Amino acid sequence: MKKMKLHKFLANMGIDSRRKCEKLIVQGRVKVNGTQITKLGMEINPDVDRILVDNKVVEQNVQRVHVLLNKPSGYLCTYHDPFGRPTIYDLLQGIETKLNYAGRLDLDSEGLILLTNDGALIHQITHPRQKIKKTYQVKVRGAPGANDLKLLQEGIPLSTNFTTSPCQVKIIKQNNYYSLLEISIHEGKKRQIRRMFSFLGYQVLELKRTKIGILNMDGLPCGKYRYLTEREVRKIKNFRK
Known part of the structure; x- marks a missing residue:
């Protein structure tokens, strides 16, 4: 096996997400060949190096579930x-x-x-970057109009440095009290869909993820x-x- 970044190896082995694996390294909870590692960027050879997390060996031949x-x-x-x-x-x-x-x-x-x-x-x-689509059904109080849908489709500025990517959205059902919409996004920021509708002034009553890719x-x-x-x-x- 070719050399690879230590945090990527840990993530691939199912230890945690790449970002959390970086934290494990910085916290000094990872050892390579008996040496405690606290700096990011180290490359390892999974076929040669012995990796431990919290003093437990990271096994490579694990059945994937x-x-x-x-x-x-x-x-x-x-x-x-x-x-x-x-x-x-x-x-x-x-x-x-x-x-x-x-x-x-x-x-x-x-x-x-x-x-x-x-x-x-x-x-x-x-x-x-992988563009795996996640689809949701969203029930909101009120009746979003054409301009609201256009804003959702083009991107919502959730902060000064983050605007949502273009998405797909359509109305499934609408009455005097609520609207049921379907929205598909590629991102997954914390409470992203609730924040998108909140920006437009709509309260999310129910939120259900119905699809992840295929x-x-x-x-x-x-x-x-x-x-x-x-x-x-x-x-x-x-x-x-």
Whole structure:
């Protein structure tokens, strides 16, 4: 195997996201051949070097597990909540492998979450550069008009240094009290869709992620999970924008 950046290797092994793996290194929790590493940028040879995280050897020959969960509202995307609230991992009964999620949903949102110990797959799904489309159904109070849809499609300035990329949006249903829309984005900033509609003055009443790339909710009840097929994993990994 060719040399690669230490944080990328850790992410590929399913330790955590690339950004969090960088934090592990800076915090001094990673060792290479017995030497504690605290600076980013180090390259390693996975076939030769011995890597430890929190004094545990990072095993390379680990079976990859890929799970699609239909998250209900009221569950947190975290391993442990100090207040004892339910987490998505409470729904993964029968799975002993530690899995990381590829794109979180907030407490009040529901829908699809992909969980895996395959860091490369997580990167493929979550990095905006890969252009993996995520589709949501959004129920808002009020009736967004044509100008609102145009602004959503062209990009919403959520901060002084970040404007959302162009997206696809359409109205599914609308009445005097609420509107149901479908919106597809390639990004995944924290509470991005809620913030986009808040910028336009609309309160999000319900938010559901219905698709992640080729994956959809067909036949997957709320609160349940299923394993991805080899064909699905292959199609996601081979996706070309």
